[in-house]
Structure formats: C-alpha cells, structure tokens
Amino acid sequence: MNPADLTLYLVTDSDLCPPEKVPGVVEKAIRGGVTLVQLREKTASSREFYQRALAVKAVTQAYHVPLIINDRLDIALAVDADGLHIGQEDLPASVARRILGPDKLLGVSVSTVEEAMAAAQDGADHLGVGALFPTDTKEVDHLVDALAIRQIRQQSGLPLVGIGGIKASNMDVLRGSLADGVAVVSAIMCSHDPEAAARELGEAYRKAGVTDEI
C-alpha cells in the first residue's frame, strides 16, 4: 500500500461520543480535512466492534480515506480495513505484520527512539508518537516534546504523527518536530462541529512550523 497521508489523523473514542454517532462525526471530520481514521473501541464486544467498524468503513470508503483499526487485528481482517494500529500492550508488530501481509498499513505507538527502531524493524509503516500532553482518553506514562519527535523521525526514518492532547490552540508544540501529521481524539470527537474543528486543526498544523529548525 502507498504511504498514508497522515496530515490530520482522527482517532475515534466511543467514550467521548455515543457509538451510533461516530460514523456521522467521522464523515463531518473528513469533510473538514481528516486524512486518516483510526477506529478505537476499548469496551465493545467483538460483535459490537465489528459492526461499528463496518459502519465507519462505509463512510471512509465513500470518501477514499483509509480506515485503520486499533489493537484488534481480527476486526481489521473481518472488515477488510486498510490497516491496523497497535501499541506496546498489543500484539507484537512483527506478528501483526506477518498476519496482515505486506499490503495493509501498520502503525505503531511509540514514545522512545528504541521503540521506534524496533517498530521499523518489525514492519511498521508509520508511528504515533506521544503523549505530547497528558490526556483523559489514554493513560500516559511518557511525555514527549518536539525534539524527541524529531529524533524519532530522523533515526527511524518512518513517517509519524504526534498525539496526545493536541488542540488547535496548542499546535505549536509540534514546531520543529518534523512530524508528518497530527493525531487528535477529543479535539474532534468532543466538538459540536467536527467539520469546523477538523478544518481549524488542519490550518493550525500547517502554521505550526513543523519543519523549522530546533
């Protein structure tokens, strides 16, 4: 698969938004400029996750935006998603890559250069690097800054997004990071106007000076 456009990467969260509303939020967010969608379900049964993934895929497919499933390789296979995103508590990346085959996107969450190098070795296509800020949506045990992201980007050679508590108003945290994009959860999922929120985030990202020198 061609590298994904990571510019504005939406991670869904059914705790922030009722599951039945997620496809509609995703559609509005895509209209506002979201380039990649990761479906994350932490408490759903496998059947619920499968059904929600089918519903979101109907949207992403219509807009030709890749859909990536968080953690659950079986759900990714079951709905023929475009890829999988895994963290350090999920299946090993090498195992996921072997089962996914070469044609699906594989993203890995990392917070250190060591984790990034291991992910690159194991077949990751791109990285989610964080957390930039403490968040309510995920337990954070390691904070990163722009310099740390820059080092991970340069040493791993993998495209990456910064993640963790990023909003339009604090986007300059990515200045000089060389990040290929920004991943957001609550800034879109909690918004009353996800399309406008996505548009504002995209503009803030473009103005953040990610390629500046540090």
Added chain:
Amino acid sequence: MNPADLTLYLVTDSDLCPPEKVPGVVEKAIRGGVTLVQLREKTASSREFYQRALAVKAVTQAYHVPLIINDRLDIALAVDADGLHIGQEDLPASVARRILGPDKLLGVSVSTVEEAMAAAQDGADHLGVGALFPTDTKEVDHLVDALAIRQIRQQSGLPLVGIGGIKASNMDVLRGSLADGVAVVSAIMCSHDPEAAARELGEAYRKAGVTDEI
C-alpha cells in the same frame, strides 16, 4: 481438521487462577484426561493474551491436545492455535470461518436450536451448549436441560458439549442429552488437584448415561 475429541473440554479462567499458574493447571488437567483446552481471557491486554496463549500452547502441543482460543481470532492466528471458540457477542461465525480457513476448529456457543442451526450453516465444527446451571464465571441468560441439548444435537447434527456449572456431583444433568462431552471451568480451575478433578469428571461423564432415552 479431524473432529476434536470433546469428551472432557477444559475452559480456562484467569479470574479463578492466577495467569502464571494456568499452564501448570492445564498440564495436570490433561494428565487427568482433558481432551481439549479453550483459553479464555476476558481482561488481558492483547499482548498478555498472546503471551499466555503461547505458554499454554507449549503444554497442549506437548500432549497433542488441541488448543482453542476464546473470542479472539487474532490471538488464534498469532499463536497458530488449533481453533477458535466464539459466542453470540463475538465475531459472526461465517466471518470467523472465512478468515480461519477450513483447517481450523471453530466452536460456537449456543443455547437454542435456532442458534445451533445458524452456527452449522456458518461453518461451526462443534457447539458449546448451555448454561446447564447458573455460574459465577459467565453471565447466564438462558438455561438448558438435557432435552434441549438432545434436540440441538439431533437437529444441528453437530457434535457438542454441555457447559455451565457442571461438576462431577451433578453430571447426571447430561443423562439422555446425547452430548459428545462436557465442558468445565471452575470444577478444574478452582481445584487444588486438577489432575484428580479431571479424572473424577471424566468418570462421572462416562457414568452419566448421555445416550439414554429421555
């Protein structure tokens, strides 16, 4: 794959027994006569489930007893288990069969003839039918008796085990059920002597008169 020997089917439970002790309990239970092992993890991370499955597979493989993974098709694929067991809240059986391929065992939990017929249609190899008694290890919303199991066995044509609160002392609940075996969780997982418990359960099953007329 050849039909599995369902006679004495152990379902593990890490809530009843610390995860690090599960492989040892499984080994003792196999020595006592367990013919099939289903690994069930309800709260483990994907990485933990994967690692526990590898540890249990080392035991089951050494004893040539099939290992089946509960719910998580990705874990079954990741450890190359002998099969998958799914319930009505898990992936649809037809989807699981498509991804598993024809050579892996697929078991499905059912409690009615309708569910059993659908599972047969969708590619199930065998059924778990219950619950026979209310249990602490799983929410029970439908109780079955020997006659119900007999009807499911006859109408679906699929081999099956009775499950749900069965102990050596109440095994005669299966009299006349035509069950091909019995599945147990706590009767082995909570036992201080899993080998003796398995042996006692196997003897009770053989004496229960499952092929008697009702």
